[in-house]
Amino acid sequence: MLQNLRKLQLTEVQRDGMRAAGRFNAQLMDYLRPFIQPGITTGEIDRLVHDYTVQHRHTPATLGYLGYSRSCCTSVNDVICHGIPGDCALKDGDIINVDITSIVDGWHGDQSETFLVGNVCEEGRAVCQCSFDAMHRAIAALEPGCPVSVIGDNVVEEATKWGFSVVREYVGHGLGRRFHQYPNIPHFPDRKSRQERLLPGMCFTVEPMINAGTRFTKLDTKDNWTVRTRDGRLSAQFEHTVLMTERGPEILTQPENGPRVGHRFL
Numbered sequence: 001m002l003q004n005l006r007k008l009q010l011t012e013v014q015r016d017g018m019r020a021a022g023r024f025n026a027q028l029m030d031y032l033r034p035f036i037q038p039g040i041t042t043g044e045i046d047r048l049v050h051d052y053t054v055q056h057r058h059t060p061a062t063l064g065y066l067g068y069s070r071s072c073c074t075s076v077n078d079v080i081c082h083g084i085p086g087d088c089a090l091k092d093g094d095i096i097n098v099d100i101t102s103i104v105d106g107w108h109g110d111q112s113e114t115f116l117v118g119n120v121c122e123e124g125r126a127v128c129q130c131s132f133d134a135m136h137r138a139i140a141a142l143e144p145g146c147p148v149s150v151i152g153d154n155v156v157e158e159a160t161k162w163g164f165s166v167v168r169e170y171v172g173h174g175l176g177r178r179f180h181q182y183p184n185i186p187h188f189p190d191r192k193s194r195q196e197r198l199l200p201g202m203c204f205t206v207e208p209m210i211n212a213g214t215r216f217t218k219l220d221t222k223d224n225w226t227v228r229t230r231d232g233r234l235s236a237q238f239e240h241t242v243l244m245t246e247r248g249p250e251i252l253t254q255p256e257n258g259p260r261v262g263h264r265f266l
């Protein structure tokens with residue numbers, strides 16, 4: 001509550017900085033999309049993200065962030081988030097979340113998509129659909145000045161409808177000149193998020209992680225980054241960067257060729 005909320009309410013010029021960062025990040029996702037095919041390794045995906053970003057004279061935000069050594073996260077099947085790109089090659093039937101964050105003139109754009117690789121089983125498609133619909137439902141429910149918990153309420157309602165669960169240990173976040181800042185955006189309602197408000201000029205992410213089975217997670221103790229479902233079942237995630245305006249939410253990271261509200265994965 002002692003946060004200086006004023007500083008988080010961006011001016012029109014600052015908002016344009018965030019819009020440009022979101023636009024570039026979305027363009028990068030569009031560039032990547034055709035490469036996500038059986039046979040490509042997650043390390044090759046990372047290389048594409050890195051090279052495209054630096055060729056445009058921007059910066060991959062995750063590179064060196066808290067000791068992380070790659071330009072994106074690649075989370076396959078039971079990996080919930082923070083999968084580290086490496087030698088693993090995608091195969092028919094996989095689902096992979098690619099999470100990219102760029103810094104453009106000091107501003108951050110952060111987004112992720114879960115891609116279906118070839119023929120994906122019904123449950124894989126369903127967790128993707130649920131996570132995508134939960135994200136859009138939560139964003140559509142936002143109004144200037146509304147409590148942060150509107151997001152958690154909507155994500156939990158969508159997940160419940162499908163019989164899926166919502167990850168709690170990893171959350172969305174405010175962003176701007178910093179990658180992760182106030183406020184925390186939990187995808188379930190809690191006491192704090194019921195008291196905090198999304199004011200015009202604030203930027204934040206909505207990035208629900210939906211598990212087919214248990215909501216519980218386990219952190220890989222070998223790399224201290226990779227987060228998996230405790231039961232080994234599938235997990236999917238979508239993420240957008242959102243700006244709250246005086247007229248309502250504005251999605252800053254919508255790709256030209258990516259899925260839009262109403263898209264069917266099933």
Ligand code: MF3
Pocket residue numbers: 062065066068072073082099100101110205207239
């Ligand atoms: N992009 C992730 C998010 O949505 C954060 C990744 S941090 C990293 O917040 F260090 F794991 F890359």
Ligand code: CO
Pocket residue numbers: 099100101110111112239
């Ligand atoms: Co992200």
Ligand code: CO
Pocket residue numbers: 110111172173205207239
């Ligand atoms: Co994020």
